[in-house]
Amino acid sequence: MTRIRFAPTRRSLVAGAAAVPLVTILKWPAGAAEFELKYATGQDPTHPVNIRAQEALNRIREATAGRVEIKLFPANQLGSDTDLLTQVRNGSVDFFNLSSLILATFVPLSGITSLGFAFKNYEQVWAAMDGELGAHIREQIAKTPIFTVSRIWDNGFRHITSSTREIKGPADLNGFKLRVPPAPALTSLFKALDAAPSPINFNELYSSLQTKVVEGQENPLAIIATTRLYEVQKTCSLTGHVWDGYWVLGNKRAFARLPGDLQAVITRELDRSALDQRADIASLSDSLKSDLQGKGIAFVDVQQDAFRRALAGTSFYAGWKQKYGAQAWDLLEKVSGKLG
Structure with missing residues (x-):
């Protein structure tokens, strides 16, 4: 047509x-x-x-x-x-x-922007x-x-929500059944942190949480709010693990x-x-946090450096550097600083 x-x-x-x-x-x-x-x-x-x-x-x-x-x-x-x-x-x-x-x-290269804990703030993102x-x-x-x-x-920066355990540090991700989008970078990230990521399309996310196919998911606050994920999740850990x-x-x-x-x-x-x-x-970042608290979501503050240290102790960064190539990696580290 x-x-x-x-x-x-x-x-x-x-x-x-x-x-x-x-x-x-x-x-x-x-x-x-x-x-x-x-x-x-x-x-x-x-x-x-x-x-x-x-x-x-x-x-x-x-x-x-x-x-x-x-x-x-x-x-x-x-x-x-x-x-x-x-x-x-x-x-x-x-x-x-x-x-x-x-x-x-x-x-494949488009995933480099969402490498685990690469960007610390928006100044780095837009640069x-x-x-x-x-x-x-x-x-x-x-x-x-x-x-x-x-x-x-x-x-936005993505955060982890859960209907079961609170995610306070890397150890809490061990075996955690987590929905991720069909995205190699996120699947790789959470496998490196010993979680159990399940790639599921976005239009199936709510039902997967509702029926307990997975315990949690990770998304920016705007997505958590507009898709009413607070109805099927209890806590939100402010991991900011990737920007997307x-x-x-x-x-x-x-x-x-x-x-x-x-x-x-x-x-x-x-x-x-x-x-x-x-x-x-x-x-929206501040107002969404208040709105979601009002709808029953409890926020959990985390130490991002603990997650970064756990990730640096794996082959995660070395593997992705080899995949993306030296040129792209150098351009990323010009902004993010040394990774791994």
């Missing part, structure tokens, strides 16, 4: 439309979008990634005078994350925001992702049928069919919403 629809008439373009005021752009006939596209996400409609994405799509429609209409499909409406990755690769979905962790199943490491990862993604449409969005981001991925062939000025508008507006969404996640 073809979703990019070319109007049979009036195909003239307004040169430089992305850079001129909206009032100077010729109006496209009402209800006659020249290009109709799909943008899928896995997150709840109330999550900042969807709120800010919809704002970007509204601005794109306005800035292109209705020529580009992008419809948002949140909450895995069009399939699981792994299904949607296939769809954006084959072009049945045009844009898809995907965790760098899950993208690593297709582009890496808006700098040389991020550019290197983009190059690797672009060697496939997909590419990154905008700056990376924020999924969302790449907005586009199908190359579909994007190439758009005139250059429309491509520029899409990237510009998604970049703007990426920065807005990053600010949302940062401001």
Whole structure:
């Protein structure tokens, strides 16, 4: 099915439309979008990634005078994350925001940003992702049928929740049945810490916790809140074990069919919403903790250095350095400092 629809008439373009005021752009006939596209996400409609994405799509429609209409499909409406990755690769979905962790199943290097305890704070994260490491990862993604449409969005630092034991230190993870996304970096991390990680797709997470298939899971606070995981979990340990981001991925062939000025508008507006969404996640951190406490979640403070020491005593970092290669590892350690 073809979703990019070319109007049979009036195909003239307004040169430089992305850079001129909206009032100077010729109006496209009402209800006659020249290009109709799909943008899928896995997150709840109330999550900042969807709120800010919809704002970007509204601005794109306005800035292109209705020529580009992008419809948002949140909450895995069009399939699981792994299904949607296939769809954006084959072009049945045009844009898809995907965790760098899950993208690593297709582009292995993308998982380097979520290496266990690599980043200590957001200053390090954005220095890496808006700098040389991020550019290197983009190059690797672009060697496939997909590419990154905008700056990376924020999924936050991930924390461990549990319905059984409290996770206070590395020893508490021994044998702990933990849901992880289908992401090699996280599976490897928790195996190194002697946990029992189970890769499960996000759309099956709640039911897996509810039916005790797993004891716990790990996600940023925004995900824990918007997907109501507090209903099936008791404690949240503030491990901050990895940072995760969302790449907005586009199908190359579909994007190439758009005139250059429309491509520029899409990237510009998604970049703007990426920065807005990053600010949302940062401001939500404190308020989400209070909200989740009010819904029954007990927070457990941990000493991250204890986890780092336990991890450094394994072959975890050496193994991933060999996998990612010296160039990528050097770019990471420029920001994170020496690992292992």
